[in-house]
Amino acid sequence: MTEWLERHMPKMVLAPSFVAILIFVYGFIFWTAWVSFTRSKLLPKYEIKGLIQYERLFASPRWDTAMDNLFIFGVLFIVISMVLGLLLAILLDQKIRAEGALRTIYLYPMALSMIVTGTAWKWIMNPGLGIEATVRGWGFENFAFDWVVNPDRAIYAVVIAAVWQASGFVMALFLAGLRGVDEEIIKAAQVDGIPTWRIYSAIIIPSMAPIFLSAFIVLAHLAIKSFDLVIALTGGGPGYATDLPATYMYAMAFSRGDIGQAASSAMVMMGVVFAIVVPYLYSELRAKHD
Amino acid sequence: MTDFTHSPAANAAAPSAAPQRNWSQLALRWLLFALLGAFALFYLMPLFVMVTTSLKSLDEIRTGSLISLPRDVTFDAWRTAWSSTCTGVQCEGLRPYFWNSVLMTVPAVLLATMLGAMNGYVIAQWRFKGANLIFSLMLFGCFIPFQVVLLPMARMLGIMGLAGSIPGLIVVHVIYGIGFTTLFFRNYYVTIPAELTKAAKVDGAGFFRIFWSIFLPLSLPIVVVTVIWQFTNIWNDFLFGVSFSQAGTQPVTVALNNIVNSTTGVKEYNVDMAAAIIAALPTLLVYVVAGKYFIRGLTAGSVKG
Known part of the structure; x- marks a missing residue:
């Protein structure tokens, strides 16, 4: 008996977590997928009715705005964070004495809740008393910075806050990558008199391709899941101007009582995430087996 | 200033390098510090604004500027936030x-x-x-x-x-x-x-x-x-x-x-x-x-x- 127990102990230890993941991740995804094919409204119904929820979803102007916003926000957020992160990493890599302190300063926003970030930037960008008022106070009477309350600009305000929060993290990734580059190659290039910018653009940056990929995956993942920042900064407004898929899903699930729409929008979100993550995970896992 | 001697390029360059080259090195080094400092300000600014705003009275917030230091430091806002501000119907603070x-x-x-x-x-x-x-x-x-x-x-x-x-x-x-x-x-x-x-x-x-x-x-x-x-x-x-x-x-x-x-x-x-x-x-x-x-x-x- 004890021998049997000892032999099967590893499986028994893993079993509860495995069962939990099976139910709470895969079972729940299945449930949501199922319900997304029904006419569920306030309460879930389990009779399959085809693609009606997806038809409603793609016909909804609010969802349209949310997807457009995700695209604008995602592209700007990822590109600016990557460029800024790389720039900061290269600047910090020049044997700066205060590197530790600067790194701490650049990265601390990542420790904050998005709600805190949203609250802070909402106040800073508030047109009545924030940056706009301050710059006007300096004598630039026509200065305007009303992005948070301007429906055409509000999504860019979200980009600013998101970049502020995440770019330091990208910097940390790239800095780790820069430190991993073979010193000998760089020294050899220096001896050959190759200018520093050429060393970076031709040797160091190309060798960091895997880090670009990781950074992209993480940022894309953050962008698709973005929810708290929008809630705190703009509440999805003005109107629906800064709605993202995540806020749309939440509104349908918890304030509109439209479970069918909530489920179908969640499935689309998962589709977008998987389209990005699955090829990455697949190549990672395969690389490990080789 | 001593940071300058840490520059890898400065180390690599022969000691007898033309003074012109040294000047451009120095200028680059200063540009580097200016950039690093500007970014540090960008990341610190929201924290600074949060802290100073939390120490001001509402009157001072309405009349003063976003980035000014508080004239009269008060911890009233902290007390209110902790124990009496309203989160919806309840008013017990955070x-x-x-x-x-x-x-x-x-x-x-x-x-x-x-x-x-x-x-x-x-x-x-x-x-x-x-x-x-x-x-x-x-x-x-x-x-x-x-x-x-x-x-x-x-x-x-x-x-x-x-x-x-x-x-x-x-x-x-x-x-x-x-x-x-x-x-x-x-x-x-x-x-x-x-x-x-x-x-x-x-x-x-x-x-x-x-x-x-x-x-x-x-x-x-x-x-x-x-x-x-x-x-x-x-x-x-x-x-x-x-x-x-x-x-x-x-x-x-x-x-x-x-x-x-x-x-x-x-x-x-x-x-x-x-x-x-x-x-x-x-x-x-x-x-x-x-x-x-x-x-x-x-x-x-x-x-x-």
């Missing part, structure tokens, strides 16, 4: 919600870390058929957008009798934390040679004995990384908090959002800022004290699968 967050975060972090350690130990050192598949399934679960589990989770918590309660939130955070904690420990334990486990088995040590006396003593760094990662994530969580709590059981992030976005009464920006700092303090403190481990968790959680 204090009860802060404790909700503590009550939710501490058990959730400990449970998820313990489970992750055991799982990682099994997957890395006690390979059995199918263990890799289980690991892949767990890993995959880390990447799902949580929106896809919100609806069934709400129903499940209702069935378990945990709807709108702190234990319910603990369950949610533990379940969706296991993937990451398992990943952390698995990647750490996989670097420990399997011969160690084999030798211990030959000596008659069992599954738990080996974990307890060989693996656990080696685990301090990864435990620290995991605890910090989980603590930061769970403390800062908003989605689960806002979806699965009710009046009275909300975590601090949800309460903060309610304070800031409540539409009734006069907008008290100083109280908003004090509340935001209070909500951010625990994770900021962890970051300042153990930043090294925080960064390691971030990169481990993202770079390597």
Whole structure:
């Protein structure tokens, strides 16, 4: 008996977590997928009715705005964070004495809740008393910075806050990558008199391709899941101007009582995430087996 | 100025290099510092504004400028934020919600870390058929957008009798934390040679004995990384908090959002800022004290699968 127990102990230890993941991740995804094919409204119904929820979803102007916003926000957020992160990493890599302190300063926003970030930037960008008022106070009477309350600009305000929060993290990734580059190659290039910018653009940056990929995956993942920042900064407004898929899903699930729409929008979100993550995970896992 | 001598280019250049070249080097070095300093200001500005705003009176906020230092430092806003500001109908400040967050975060972090350690130990050192598949399934679960589990989770918590309660939130955070904690420990334990486990088995040590006396003593760094990662994530969580709590059981992030976005009464920006700092303090403190481990968790959680 004890021998049997000892032999099967590893499986028994893993079993509860495995069962939990099976139910709470895969079972729940299945449930949501199922319900997304029904006419569920306030309460879930389990009779399959085809693609009606997806038809409603793609016909909804609010969802349209949310997807457009995700695209604008995602592209700007990822590109600016990557460029800024790389720039900061290269600047910090020049044997700066205060590197530790600067790194701490650049990265601390990542420790904050998005709600805190949203609250802070909402106040800073508030047109009545924030940056706009301050710059006007300096004598630039026509200065305007009303992005948070301007429906055409509000999504860019979200980009600013998101970049502020995440770019330091990208910097940390790239800095780790820069430190991993073979010193000998760089020294050899220096001896050959190759200018520093050429060393970076031709040797160091190309060798960091895997880090670009990781950074992209993480940022894309953050962008698709973005929810708290929008809630705190703009509440999805003005109107629906800064709605993202995540806020749309939440509104349908918890304030509109439209479970069918909530489920179908969640499935689309998962589709977008998987389209990005699955090829990455697949190549990672395969690389490990080789 | 002495920094200049650290410049790799300056070291590489012959001592007799033309003075012209030195001037451009010096200019570049100053440009570098100017850029680094400007970025530091960009990242620090919101924190500075939050702190100074929280120490001003409302009158001073309305008449003064965003970036000026407070003329008369007052801690009234902090007192209000902590114990009397309104989060919707109740006006007890942030204090009860802060404790909700503590009550939710501490058990959730400990449970998820313990489970992750055991799982990682099994997957890395006690390979059995199918263990890799289980690991892949767990890993995959880390990447799902949580929106896809919100609806069934709400129903499940209702069935378990945990709807709108702190234990319910603990369950949610533990379940969706296991993937990451398992990943952390698995990647750490996989670097420990399997011969160690084999030798211990030959000596008659069992599954738990080996974990307890060989693996656990080696685990301090990864435990620290995991605890910090989980603590930061769970403390800062908003989605689960806002979806699965009710009046009275909300975590601090949800309460903060309610304070800031409540539409009734006069907008008290100083109280908003004090509340935001209070909500951010625990994770900021962890970051300042153990930043090294925080960064390691971030990169481990993202770079390597």
